[in-house]
Amino acid sequence: MNTMTMPRSVEAPGADASGPDVPRSTETHAPQRWSxxxxxxxxxxFLAYSFIALLLGTVGFSLVISLLAAGAGTAIIWIGLAILVLGVVAARGFTMAERAIQSGLLGTELPTPAAxxxxxxxxxxxxxxTPLTDPQSWLDALWILVNFLLALVTFPLALAWTLGAIATVGGPISTLILEQVLPDSTGNGLAELLGFTGRNALTVDIGLQxxxxxxxxxxxxPLVRGFTAAHQAVARGLLSSRYEEQQQLLRTQESRAAGRTAESTALRRLERDLHDGPQQRLVRASMDLARVEALSVNDPERAQVVLRETREQLGLTLDDLRRLSRGIAPPVLVDRGLAAALTELAAISPIPTSIECPQLDLPDHVDIGIYYVVSEALTNAAKHSEADSVHVEITRIGDDARVRIEDDGRGGAEMRTGGGLAGLAGRVASLEGRLTVHSPEGAGTRIEAVIPCGS
Structure with a gap:
């Protein structure tokens, strides 16, 4: 018997540790003690980094800006363009050095955008x-200027603050040593200006220091942390921002390619299933009806038998069409929502299936994607799992929707090229989501898809 279960509360993000693709922290980190x-x-x-940055910045600023200025000034002749190219190539060399220094000293990884x-x-x-038409070349040159000016400020301040911190101990010690070596020098500090004399002046000087x-x-x-964050932010914004844009574009292209592949595979599969199933049955039904027409005059009883067989064939054809339409969004999904559509899927599943689907107000493309995942998973479970029950759970985790289908069957499912699960993964990838399959032998199968709701 198929059941529909509405949860009393929505699962909190990360509450279930069994989902392999849900972002969560699996470790408990104790607060770090000051060391x-x-x-x-x-x-x-940071002092080492900022000192090196100042040295490289001085050389880079002098070299790169000089080359760019000379190239711009002589751009009307071909030699100016060559000097400009040399300038942007030199800037790229300094950015490569910056990436290595930040990685080694600050622990910051700065990906390099593709040229x-x-x-x-x-x-x-x-x-x-071509380098002159690459936006990253000019971002590299801009970083040369900005990082040099930043290092001019951060290194002296960090050095001064560090020396001031060292003076917490060094100042009083040096004052006591001077008082022993040069007794006549005591009383000439700030304490004397404040009106203290003798031993009191020495005590006040040490206290103020x-x-x-x-x-x-x-x-x-905090000052060093702020300076470090400033250098990291400037480098990330100018040197690696286009890498993130390129990766996002690549993911979008891969998603679209996966979508086209999945749609093409689904259409070929639907065409094959229609040809092998309903189309053949309809052809036979048409031929049987022609026989009935011929037999209706001379052999009415035989005609009745053929009519009954034709009606059975049409019933089987209707079942085939219903089965094939399970991968296509039905009207109930549009009219009554995802929960009602999944309940209908559970009602026609040969395996007892429970649905846990709260009202989540998901985008239409996410609803259709979830419906398709559940439909395919239930079909695969009916064909291969030998399960006694299936549980379907839909949750919202931040900006993602998660669908999880678990059965208690024999397991052993694999994502093979050209198989149903691979096609399902491609369909999910076309929505910029991800699909995982966990199916150990003899321990059931769990299929989980996470689909972003903002794409």
């Missing part, structure tokens, strides 16, 4: 000038 070594290492790494290729069949001069040093000590950590 003098880690604190000093972070400051030391713009020369047009097919382009001549030598066109290929030479410790207070100033403590200020630098407490603020040097």
């Amino acid at each position: 003098l070594g880690r604190w000093a290492s972070r400051i030391g790494r 713009k290729p020369a047009p097919a069949g382009a001549g030598r001069m066109r290929r030479l000038l 410790m207070l100033c040093g403590l200020f630098f000590l407490l603020t040097v950590g």
Whole structure:
């Protein structure tokens, strides 16, 4: 018996650890304790990075800006274009050094966008000038300028704050040493200006030095973290933003290609099923009706027998058409929603199926995608799983919709090329989603699809 179960509460994201593709944290991280070594290492790494950045920035700014200025000034002749190309190529070399330095000292990975290729069949001069038409080349040159100006500010400030923090201990010690070595020098500091004399002046000087040093000590950590974040943000925005755009474009192209492949496969499969099933039965029914027409006068009893056989054939044809239409969004999905459509699928499934589908207000293309996933999964379960029951669960996790179909059958399902699961994965990929199959031998099958709702 097929049942429909409406959950009392929607599953919270990450509540079920069995879903392999749902983003969640599986580890419990204890709060990190403050460590003098880690604190000093972070400051030391940034000082080293900013010093190297300042040196490279000075060289890069001088070289790249000079080349670009010279190239722009002489662009009216061919040599100016060559100098411009040399300038952007030099800028790309400095950005490669920046990526290596940030990776080694700051732990920041900066992906490199793919260079713009020369047009097919382009001549030598066109290929030479291609870097000038690549937007990333000019972003590299802009980064040379921005990072140099940023390093001019961050390195001196970070160094001054670090020395100020060291003075928390070094200042009082140096004052005590001077007081022992040069007694006459005491009382000439800020304490004297405040009206203190003798030993009181020494005590006040040490106290003020410790207070100033403590200020630098407490603020040097946040200051260095802020400077590090600023360098990382500038580098990521200018050097790697186009990489993310390229990856997004690549994912979109792959999704569209997967969609075209899935649709083409589905159409060929539908055409084959129609030809092998309903079409053959309809041809036979047409021939039987012609026989009935011929027998109706001379052999009415035989005509009645043929009519009954024709009616059976038409009934089987109707069943075939219903089966084939299960992969196509039915009117009930549009009129009454996803829950009603899935309930109808469960009602015609030969395996007892329960549906857990709250009202989630999903986009139409997501509703259709989920319906298709459930339809195919139930068909596969009926053919291969030998299961006693199937459970279908629909949830919303952030900006994604998740559908999970689990059966208690014999398992062993695999995503083979050209198979039903591979076609289903392609259909899900066309919606920029992902599909996973977990089917150990003898332990049932779990099919899970996660489809973004914003695409």
